[in-house]
Amino acid sequence: MKRFIGFIEKEFYHILRDRRSLFILFGMPIVQVLLFGFAITNEINNVDIAILDHSKDATTKVIIDKIAASEYFSIKQFIDYEAAIEPAFKKGQIKAVLNFEKDFSNKLISEKKATIQILTDATDPNTANTISNYMASILQNYQEELNKGIALSYQIVPKTRLAYNPELKSVFMFVPGVMTVILMLVSAMMTSISITREKELGTMEILLVSPLKPLQVIIGKVVPYILLAVINAIIIILLSIFVFRMPVQGSLFLLGAESLLFIINALSLGILISTISASQQTAMMASLMGLMLPVILLSGFIFPISSMPIPLQIISNIIPAKWFIIILKGIMLKGVGLAYIWKETLVLLGMTLLFIGISTKKYKIRLE
Template sequence: MKRFTGFIKKEFYHIFRDTRSLFILFGMPIAQVMLFGFAITNEINNVDIAFFDKSKDVTTQEIINKISASKYFTNKQIIKNDKEIETVFKKGKVKAVLIFDKDFSEKLTKENKTTVQIITDATDPNTANTINNYLSSILKNYQLVINHQIKHSPQINPETRLIYNPELKSVFTFVPGVMTVILMLVSAMMTSISITREKEMGTMEILLVSPIKPFQVILGKVFPYIFLSVINAVVIVLLSIFIFKMPVEGSLFLLGFESVLFIINALSLGILISTISSTQQTAMMISLMGLMLPVILLSGFIFPISSMPFPLQVISHIIPAKWFIIIIKAIMLKGVGLSFIWKETLIILFMTLIFITISIKKYKIRLE
């Protein structure tokens, strides 16, 4: 019995000495609970909206202030004409626009009835529905307040209009998201085991003594997978168009360019993982655990990023998938050009250069 007790104590000592085991035992569950607890939500917070106030009277200003004061919405800007509505939606920041009729207050007083038009970006159907419900609720609450103050009962009728996805087809949201997840995970996993495979098979020594420069090894590892991943992307796009009837309102050439850029980004991230991993199993674990949860939860694929706590919103900025989902939705559903998505494109390009640079430096260290 003493031997058995001693053996158990030895195992405890081994576990507590191994920081990686402690991280898996305690760190991963805590991280997952925090991510799922804060990221998975159907509520909305701090959603950017805009107002087109044709009346500019006291009543409309009160409504604007009431909506802006709520925790659910942020007054992003005041629109001055009809042409600006399409522009703000294509930029992707604003999720809804409220349009107040001309002589809003006068109609409410004399005719006891007026209209507020709510135009919502329906590229994300669930968020669009939630935004409409929240805005309608705030308008109804305001209506109840003024009904108590005066004898007659004026009515504010919200008229909702959904753009880019008026039928609220969820497939229009999931196809870009699934395409992003597949390209990121498959591309990163394929390349993450490339250099570690060389180490395990004993062929790394050949590369170390060869005249091939580090950047040539990195590019040589990435290039074949670019071709294979592009085929993957083409198959996904064709399936989405012909099977799921996904529209492509924008340029197919721009869609192809952005997809190739994202593929190179994912492959370079996989190479980076490969250079810092000692075994294929370690590289695979990092690719799966380190990429899958952030890509699904923090990219805006399923849950709106604006509703997450501020620290998670900051972390989401370093997730390449977030920027690619914005790009692909903008091209396929909104039909925008590069002038509207240049910032997201530059971010992905910058991340790619960082991943490749770090990979080359890590490989150089192994050469010394």
């Protein structure tokens, strides 16, 4: 037992002496959380738009003023004719054009109907769709003001209630994903070079002749990174709460326990990569490039898994990050307990034991 504890202490000293490793372990996650948290958003603010007003009457002026008063749009220019719309889009000056038809106010009074065309730059489909929805919402509110007090024969009034994220803040969706990506990539990347480093430095022979069993070596390599990754997770959670105002509706203890399980899972995966890699460069590439795309694309971080083709939905089940994101959103946003996430927890636990088992077996082969 003393030898095992000494081995763990040696790993701690080695990590603390390596300033580059410490920067990767603590510096990069903080930068990434801040960068992802502020940069990744599906909300719009101060989008530059243009107005083409064929009518120029009192009603169109009221509508234009309402749009200008909102925080979502900024009227960049007024266009006098339709031929000027396409050049404005091509120059990248605007993202949308609001086109009022002729005699807008007269038609609205006499025919009870007038048309406003919303033209958007759909080179970015998501942004174009969001702009269109926001614009339609402002126009809908104005229409309700006009019809206030008027009784209609039949009315269907949908009332929407947005559970868990009523303000539709995109950061609430992205923070769990960013936390998952960072913990997975940093943890796996750091441990993936642990055994390959021993090979390249020529100290692998010491491990080969030591009385430590393969399982003890594997665990000894993981333990120091567990403690450091836990500190990392605490920093990320604190940034999420105090910088991005991310709520934690559920148990902090359960959140910590699930985060610890995922950290061990990621570290075990890194050790597995380390045992089958011949060099630090190979291990680094496998952990960074081999995990980054699957974690980002197939975990449900950015794109909903239900919208993917069936083969990709099946493949996503072997991505540990998918299950951890479900757990994080459940605890932080929905406030659920273990009774609702026990299946995802068992999946992560099973994957962790599998990674450790395969790593131990691969290490035994190298000992022979």
